[in-house]
Amino acid sequence: MALYMQAAAVLGKLQAKRGAVKTLVYNSGHKNIKQLYALVCETLRYASVLEEIIGMTDLLKKEKKLQINVAKVLVYDLLFGKGLKCGGNWKVLMMKHRSQLKSALARLKVKRKVCNNEDLIESKTSGTKDYQLPRYVRVNLLKTSVEDVIDYFKREDYAYLGQATDIAELKKLAHKQFISDPHLSELLAFHPKTDLHKHFLYTAGHIILQDKASCLPAHLLNPPMGSHVIDACAAPGNKTSHLAAILCNKGKLFAFDLDTKRLATMGTLLLRAGVACHEMANQDFLLVDPNNSKYKDVKYILLDPSCSGSGIVNRLNQMTDDEESSGKQRLQALGAFQHKALCHALSFPAVERVVYSTCSVHREENEDVVEKVLEQYGSNFRLVNLMPSWPCRGLDSFPQGPRCLRAILNETLTNGFFVAMLEKQNGQNRESLAPVKMEEENPEESSPPAQTKKVKLKKM
Structure with missing residues (x-):
């Protein structure tokens, strides 16, 4: 019962504009923050659908003690979530109305001419109605x-x-x-x-459902078959599996992540994808010793660190008009962490190429981080001009911004993203580098190495 009451309380505070989603969840004192955050997020995604179903069934009129936000949370978990695995008295109350609620959901799908629950969700992000992501x-x-x-x-x-x-x-x-x-x-x-x-x-595991922008970092890093690579912040694993495919499962792929549960999920994903060249570690990348002999041959690093996630379509802060989540103080803290992580990646002795990416649209997490790093490492590393014909470039406020890539929903039909690649210069081991993927028009240059064995697919 506590979970549902806490979730309802967070929804109420959001409506009163008393804070950001994450801030309110983390300040709630609930024993399982991740569970609470997921429930709040999903209830918000389905908010308009839940309100309509609640209205169709007259739920609030039948249950006078039931408040709207509590009702939303309960109806979400009953119809779209885990089916009210907890709840005590609230569960007993909702089970009385289960048949009516499920019937209302079915009628709503018929009314809107959709088959899946996801299709009921109407995007509230500006422009997404005309530019839905493929x-x-x-x-x-x-x-x-x-x-x-x-x-x-x-x-x-x-x-x-x-x-x-x-x-x-x-x-x-x-x-x-x-x-x-x-x-x-x-x-x-x-x-x-x-x-x-x-x-x-x-x-x-024959196909991976992955946004196009998320495919860019591994595609552009392009490590040659047999090389040693680090995926610094690897979970949930889509980019890791992409790197393994480019490597043809040859060489070594070190994958780090600090979140034990995400790492376990990643292990399942990599197993399904047939990845065999990886070594996972439940470890903070910042604590990895660059001088450890294990990493002496690492020449390629993909760094996709924690960020604000402001580029993700339908993000919670857009749905709730939440301004705090992109506040200067938070962005400065994220930028400082990202700067530290990128400097750490460049400190590996043999590193030749580092791709830095975020799913953020904020300058503080993107151009500002790269510019600051180049001030420190510019004599040893240069910024590669990536895919010059890609339509969206880095901000002009950073002199080398046009060498970076940005992805923007309405212009690239992807989530918002930023990618920059730093490459060792002054002739230091440059001859060992694989060609940088710069021009997308040449399909032969943009393809991963050919596979030696392929499974012929037969329709089941």
Whole structure:
């Protein structure tokens, strides 16, 4: 019962603009912060749907003691969550109305002409109604080939539209249509409402559901087969599996993360994806000793550190008009951490190339961090001019900003993202570097190394 009451209290304080989601959750004193945060976030996502269902069933009129925010939380968990695994008296009360609530949900789906719960959610992010994100699918080259995956979907009556020439074509996808991404050869794009979570290719690890912007860091780092690589903040593991595919499972991939549960989830993901070249460690990357002989051959590092997440479409601070979450003090703290992590990555003796990325739109976490690092390491590392024809560049307020990439929903059809790559200069071991992926128009240069073994897919 305490979980639901705490969640309802947080919702009430959000409505009164008494703080940010994370701040209110962490200050709640609840014993399981992650569980509370997840429940609040998901209830907010479904808020308009929950209000409509509550109205359709006259729940508040029938249960006079039930407040609206408590009702939202309970109805969410009953219909969309874990099914009221706890709740005490509240659970008993809600179970009396379970049939009516489920019936109201079914009627609402019919009314809106949708099949899935997710499709009921209406985006409140400015511009997302016209620019919904496609369902991006990265083909896992460790298990199959792009050609085989395309053929599999075609045999399921999906219409393949070929190779896209620009992003505009991704906006025109209809149901049961898909297209090859114009920039990443192993990436396919489907209609935004395509649900593949239960599809055989996903459950078998042949495809990875991953936003396009999230694919850029590993794609651009492009470590050659057999090299030693560090994924500094690895969980939940999509980028790690991408790196392993580029490495063809050859070499060594060190993956660090401080969150034990996320690391366990990552282990499951990597097992499903067929990753075998990795070594996971439940360790803070900042505490990893660069001079440890284990890492003497590490030349490539992917650093995607904790950030504000302000670039994620439908983010909570956009849905709740929360301004505190992007406050200067918090951004400065994040920027300081990110700066420290990037400096640490550059301190590995053999490192030749470091990709720094965030899912943030804030300058303090992006250009400011890179600029500050270059002031310290500019004599040894240069900023690579990444994919010059990519439409969105870093901010001009940073002189070398145009060498960096930004991803913006309406312009790139991805979540908001930032990517920069620092490469060792002055001829220091430069001959060992794989070509930097700079131009996306050449599909041969943007493809990971060919796989020696591929599983022929057969329609189940």
